[in-house]
Amino acid sequence: MKKLFVLLLVLPVLAMGPLTRAEKTNFAETSTYADVMNFLWALRTESDRIHVKYIATSAEGRKIPLVIVSKEGIKTPREAKELGKEIVYIEANIHAGEVEGKEASLMMIRDLVQGKYDDLLENQVILFCPIFNPDGNEKFGKHRYSDNGPQLAGVRYNGMGLDLNRDFVKQETPEVMGLIRALMEWDPVLFVDMHTTDGSYHRHVVTWTPQFAPWTDEELMKYAWNRMFPGINQNMKAEGYDPIPHGGFMDRKKPEKGWLFWAVLARYGVNYVGLRNRFSILDENYARADFKTRVYGAYAFLKSIFRFTAVHGREMREIERRADLRAIKSYAGSFFPTEFGNKKLFEFSLKSYKFEIKKIPRKELSRYPSWFGGYLVKKTDEFKTYKMSYFAPIKPEKGITLPDGYIILPVVKDVVDILLRNGITVERLLKPLEMEVEEFRIDKIEASPLPFQGHHLKKFKGKYVKTRKRIPAGSYFVSLHQPLARLAAVMLEPLSPDGFAAWGLFDRVIVHEWGGRPWMIPVYRVSHRPKTKLLIMK
């Protein structure tokens, strides 16, 4: 009787709340860090379906919550595995000014916990990191002029002034390091990263793409575009939405020329996950849709994703396992593209507007930014649907054959730590050894004049030279016969456009104090395992 009384008291409260700050303010405001934590604890005290862990502590000292939602009260990856559940990982607020993913995640956590979509929790556990960049979130202001609400939102950067979605190769932030630990621990079948667009005008609330790096496993890419993209979009249609692939006009003054997605390198979270042979999704909601519309669009997108993974999760996991096996077996010795041109992927209908395009008179040119390209483009209110070709810079134009593995000299021990943190197998030479290697001799280094994310990005010109070298004891060997071979090659290959060399992580070795002339990259390519005793590092 007493129990029933308590239940009666609790039930109406549960059915109503808690409400997010966005819901409470009729979508005028977005949640603070304290709002998020209070919301999660309100749910936690009512239900065992939710557990909260922390993936990292931000530079300003905020603990970043990872919310585990399941029917069974699962707390660990092991429990999920024992119950045969797949895991889906949702991340929001990486760019803390882009806030509807955070609000939609909180609403979805509540609705899952309160049993609104029990069918979606039948086969899967859902992890949410609703406020991945809490330091950025708390710097409320009017930072994003293209966004149609909320009144105030945070900034793009984390507490170290870095863009977390450019940090997946150099890995300097506690947030990204924590996320990578969580990915390794839980090994989700799908990772979703939620953003808001900036740029082109159109009439679609949700735009998205799967993992996109040009070095990604082919079967993974095929399944993503041929099954996952249409499958999730079909679920979205049932919710009243019409998503398009994420991108922007290739040429502002000629909208019909094409729709381009350009962010294909490994530094972006979703592409990084793809290089781990796992599926991922970049969600970009349309900035100029009002805040409430964006929150509900993002919410419908999450539901549509979960509907897809509830049915296809197991099939996706099998593809990922096959990709792991293929990487072990056949990635070494394959073609590694280093320069790319635009590839046309498919066509789609873009619902947008007619634009008025005017050439800027020569004497007024200096008043506009150079990316305007000499033209003023004004959106009209007249609707227009464009037949669009979708492009991305993933067509290989130049490249090299991958070696069997890499020798890393002890002088760059710090990059070995990055490899190990990512779960890449590294072995260590216990004795010195002489062997034939390919050494990259640098002719020229082109460095960006201004720093980007704290680094002067570099392009190397030079050639590989076959030579016999004495490899000192304590050097490292990274075999490309491993599941994470794709990630290892992108990070280590001297000519990789998004590798350690490009980010300047070898800089102190490349130019010595008295040397002047560039020396060499401290990573050798080798055609077989060093024939000596190797110690696997942990």
Ligand SMILES: [Zn+2]
């Ligand atoms: Zn963003």
